[in-house]
Amino acid sequence: MKAHTKETQANLTPRKALEILQEGNLRFIKNLKVQRDLLEQVNDTREGQWPFATILSCIDSRTSSELIFDQGLGDIFSIRIAGNIVNTDILGSMEFACKIAGSKLIVVLGHTKCGAVKGACDHVEMGNLTELLAKLQPSVYQEKETKSDRTSKNKEFVENVAQINVKRNVKNIIERSFILEQMVENGEIGVVGAMYNIETGEVEFYDDVMYIRDTQNPDFTVANLRDLTLA
Numbered sequence: 001m002k003a004h005t006k007e008t009q010a011n012l013t014p015r016k017a018l019e020i021l022q023e024g025n026l027r028f029i030k031n032l033k034v035q036r037d038l039l040e041q042v043n044d045t046r047e048g049q050w051p052f053a054t055i056l057s058c059i060d061s062r063t064s065s066e067l068i069f070d071q072g073l074g075d076i077f078s079i080r081i082a083g084n085i086v087n088t089d090i091l092g093s094m095e096f097a098c099k100i101a102g103s104k105l106i107v108v109l110g111h112t113k114c115g116a117v118k119g120a121c122d123h124v125e126m127g128n129l130t131e132l133l134a135k136l137q138p139s140v141y142q143e144k145e146t147k148s149d150r151t152s153k154n155k156e157f158v159e160n161v162a163q164i165n166v167k168r169n170v171k172n173i174i175e176r177s178f179i180l181e182q183m184v185e186n187g188e189i190g191v192v193g194a195m196y197n198i199e200t201g202e203v204e205f206y207d208d209v210m211y212i213r214d215t216q217n218p219d220f221t222v223a224n225l226r227d228l229t230l231a
């Protein structure tokens with residue numbers, strides 16, 4: 001498997017980029033890694049990089065995007081921060097990745113049993129972490145299903161909050177970045193949400209936050225998102 005080139009990247013659509021990630025994760029869970037010479041890829045990418053996707057995931061040591069999607073050097077922009085939250089610097093990184101470097105798809109990838117989500121559920125306060133976890137609080141409050149034991153001890157509550165957090169951040173990206181919003185509207189990029197299951201190795205992409213405008217989904221416009229209330 002060769003590293004992406006300017007041509008292979010240019011020929012990809014957001015939908016195809018999604019399929020490449022889905023196929024990579026299928027290989028990962030079947031333990032069928034593609035043959036890839038990483039040192040050769042170092043050589044192939046020495047003049048530049050043309051990654052096809054940008055993945056925002058958690059710092060959790062079990063959730064490396066390159067590994068779980070079976071990708072090599074130069075394939076994806078990997079943005080990692082506890083709780084896979086979005087802030088201005090991360091939006092700036094995504095704008096670079098898509099507008100300047102030609103990436104076709106942004107994935108917000110949460111994961112099960114996330115320590116940051118658990119911390120937010122328990123309203124943990126500690127040093128600079130307090131400010132980071134505050135960005136997860138809206139998702140904790142948006143979880144209305146759980147009436148009792150709204151703490152990290154309640155596994156279902158934690159996973160509900162993790163899911164809401166992914167969906168909120170997908171929406172955040174489009175609402176807070178004019179550049180990315182326009183690119184989605186023009187069908188140049190897609191933004192999708194997904195959840196990685198740390199027990200099975202499987203990634204589930206959420207159909208209800210799959211913002212790709214193409215022939216398969218011609219009616220989608222970002223204007224519709226304004227009225228969306230996330231479940």
Ligand SMILES: [Zn+2]
Binds near residue numbers: 059060113115116
């Ligand atoms: Zn995490």
